Amino acid sequence: MINDFIEMFVIDKPEQFRIINLEFGVNVISDIPVQDLITRAEYHGKNRFLSDSGLKYSKKSYTANKYGQANNYKTIKFYAKGLQFPEYADKNLFRFEVKSKKSQYINTLGISDLSDLLKYDVYSRLTAAILSEFREVLILYSKSANGLSRGQANSLEKYLNTYTWFEVLQKHRNQFYRMKKRFLNLLDQTGYNIHKVTYKAIEGKLDYLNSQQKEIKYNRGAFLPPISKTKRVQIYIYIYYQTAPLCLTRICPVTGLNLNSEEAGSKYAKSKTLKELQRKDPMLFNIIRYDLLKDCLKRPQDAPTEIDHLTKQIRNRHYKLNRPKNMFYWTHYKANDITNSCKLTKKAKMIEKKRIISNRNIFQYSLDFCY
Structure with a gap:
């Protein structure tokens, strides 16, 4: 349980532990041989499932940039757990x-720090997220063509071909989902739709787990049923701890600035925050200004002031899944490290590459839950 972790490390204020890495999922026994299920899983959304090197019957899906690198925003993993641990689980x-x-994605689940993992409603959001993500999965599997006409049977055979889906991705962006809808309708007519069968199994397992949690008092924290050999899962939680008290949980994911001055619901720093920073800490403002404008010095016509230009750059980075590397700031530096023109000197660039971790720690802890 989460409470065991808190007691082990003597954590008095769990709200000071920020969650920076989260994995959550569910273990379910497949209605068909698990090898067939994983093999035939081809797409999550429009992203193709790729094989995990070194792991049998294990796939993952993610959005990649133009260099083929996976983003860290969200990755979907789908694998045969029973084949990896046959002594503990059903095959x-x-x-x-x-x-x-x-954190941009983790915060949408209502999770920002360790204290959030003690709330029951957070696990309801995780449940909804798992079901929502599985609805995006495409599995090219059919038991038979019973109940279909000859033309429908030919269409079903065509849809079971992986090349068909690759070709449709080269066409109009909506064509993929239209064809997926037709494919699922044909599976319904055959009397066996692997998507619906597996979805109901996942939904039933999650409903059972949530019903078990309701029986536990709120102050007991996160709870999952007793460990079973055939239903075991390991959840890894990476917790970022800062020794200074975290008074605010609303932080701009692009600049790292507090959003106190912004209206409720603001997701990133806007003109009000930037003007306040320029007045209170000109040096830090110049650092952020340099980083945001180094690749787009020319101000567009729809940005009459430099603050407007900076706000638009922050907005653009916020809505891009593949954002540039995180910016690092420091609190101890000499004024001559940064020139008046905001161009970093060689010494300042060396400082920028070093992350100040003198008052910070990162812990990794493994929690075993029954799922």
Whole structure:
């Protein structure tokens, strides 16, 4: 339980532990041989499932940049858990999992620090997220063509071909989902739709787990049923701890600035925050200004002031899943490290590459839950 972790490390204020890496998922026994299920899983959304090197019957899906590098915003993992741990689990046990290393996504689940993992409603959001992500999965599997006409049977055979889906991705962006809808309708007519069968199994397992949690008092924290050999899961939680008290949980994911001055619901720093920073800490403002404008010095016509230009750059980075590397700031530096023109000197660039961690720690802890 989360409470065990808190007691082990003597954590008095769990709200000071920020969650920076989260993996959550569910283990379910497949209705068909798990090898067939994983093999035939081809797409999550429009992202193709790729094989995990070194792991049998294990796939993951993610959005990649133009260099083929996976983003850390969200990764979907789908693998045969029972084949990896045959001594503990049913051979047809599979795991469907969501992984994220971005607070931008983790915060949408109502999780920002360790104290949030003690709330029951957070697990309801995780349940909804798992079901939502599985609805995006495309599995090219059919038991038979019973109940279909000859033309429908030919269409079904065409849809079971992976090349068909690759070709449709080259067409109009909506064509993929239209064809997926037709494919699922044909599976319904055959009397066996692997998507619906597996979805109901996942939904039933999650409903059972949530019903078990309701029986535990709120102050007991996160709870999952007793460990079973055939239903075991390991959740890794990476916790970022800052020794200085975290008074605010609303932080701009692009600049790292507090959003106290912004209206409720603001997701990133805007003109009010930037003007306040320029007045109170000109040096830090110049650092942020340099980083945001180094690749786009020319101000567009729709940005009459420099503050407007900076706000638009922050907005653009916020809505891009593949954002540039995180910016690092420091609190101890000499004024001559940064020139008046905001161009960093060679010494200042060396400082920028070093992250100040003198008052920070990162812990990794493994929690075993029954799922």
